[in-house]
Amino acid sequence: MRIVFDLDATLLNSHEAFLVAKEMLLSTLQSRWPDMKTPVILDTLGRIDAERLVHLGYTPERFAGSLMLAGEELAGSRRSELTTDQRQGLVRAGQVVPSWSYPPFPGTIEVLHWLTAQGAQIGICSKATDVAFQRTKLHRWGLDQLVSFVNIVPHKGPKEIAATLESMGGGGPNPSTDWMVGDSLRDDIHSAAALGIRTIHIQSPINPSRQVKVWSYESGFDHVVPTLWVSCVSHIPEYWDQICQKVEVAELKKDIRGGRRT
Numbered sequence: 294m295r296i297v298f299d300l301d302a303t304l305l306n307s308h309e310a311f312l313v314a315k316e317m318l319l320s321t322l323q324s325r326w327p328d329m330k331t332p333v334i335l336d337t338l339g340r341i342d343a344e345r346l347v348h349l350g351y352t353p354e355r356f357a358g359s360l361m362l363a364g365e366e367l368a369g370s371r372r373s374e375l376t377t378d379q380r381q382g383l384v385r386a387g388q389v390v391p392s393w394s395y396p397p398f399p400g401t402i403e404v405l406h407w408l409t410a411q412g413a414q415i416g417i418c419s420k421a422t423d424v425a426f427q428r429t430k431l432h433r434w435g436l437d438q439l440v441s442f443v444n445i446v447p448h449k450g451p452k453e454i455a456a457t458l459e460s461m462g463g464g465g466p467n468p469s470t471d472w473m474v475g476d477s478l479r480d481d482i483h484s485a486a487a488l489g490i491r492t493i494h495i496q497s498p499i500n501p502s503r504q505v506k507v508w509s510y511e512s513g514f515d516h517v518v519p520t521l522w523v524s525c526v527s528h529i530p531e532y533w534d535q536i537c538q539k540v541e542v543a544e545l546k547k548d549i550r551g552g553r554r555t
Contacts, residue, residue: 294537295467296408297457298440298486299475300419303495304401304526305430310393311356319358321379322367329367333546338363352423357387395430400527405439407530415440417471418457420449420480449480451487466490472536474526478517486517491536494519495526 301307318338323329342359349355364383368375375383405415419438422429424445431437444457454473455466468489475481476495485492521532529536 294412294470294472295399295414295416295458295463296474297416297418297454297461298526299473299477299481299495300417300427300431300436301421302476303481304405304417304436304515305395305434306398307393307395309396310390313391313393314356314360314386316391317382317389317506318363321382321386322364325376325379326371329371332532334363334367337367341366349422351393352421353387353426354402354423356390357384360387368449372455390428394433397434397436398525398527402434402436405436409439411533414461414463416444416457416461417443418444418446418449418454420447421445422447434526449477450484454484454490472520476527477518482519483517486519491521492519493521493523493529496522496524534550 298304308362315335315338320332322334340361341362345355345359345362360383361380361554364375364379368379408415417428417431417436427445428437428443431443437443441462442457442460444453444460458466458471462539464493466488468491471490472493473481473485473490474493475485475493478494482492482494523529523532523536
């Protein structure tokens, strides 16, 4: 069995860094315009960052720039400009993301050891343009020693996930035994389903019920249904018997279309 994991927001807790940066954006703008609504600020940031993500990938510099652009646009909506203090506040917010320690979610390291002990082969396919930054995070927590192959790519789709599986050994995607685990319905779940392999969606701790509207980058993919949902990687062993079941390709295609939530 081969299992490919996403990195950020799946194995490593990147949410906290972005949440802190967003809170700093809110504080910076609402200190000057107290009536500026939080949803308006976050929607503006989300739209700008989703557009930049397509071209720049997952980089600290991208998000820092998005914070500044969102601030400028919102200030413009008030027919004003950012003050020097506001600009400095947004610069500090942007510095939070690259300076964060990005620790693994609780239980992640233990589960990777456990999966390996069960005979599973582990790989990572991470979407990022700053390869050195990703490898620094992997090395900091020893994840690079726990997996058989790491693929850091500027774009993640079926081709990149298939290449990761092939580099792990054992040929191309095997629908009956290969799995993809990730938090992105667009990059991880949809891409893997296109290869015919089964998927585990890590529900965002920001949106565990999937009731909040989908982030604009994921819009159009909220209909995608994974094979399994879990709240974090540490819960994967609870579904091990189900994960280990080999299924016929015809049955698997039916599951991918119809979905199955446990």
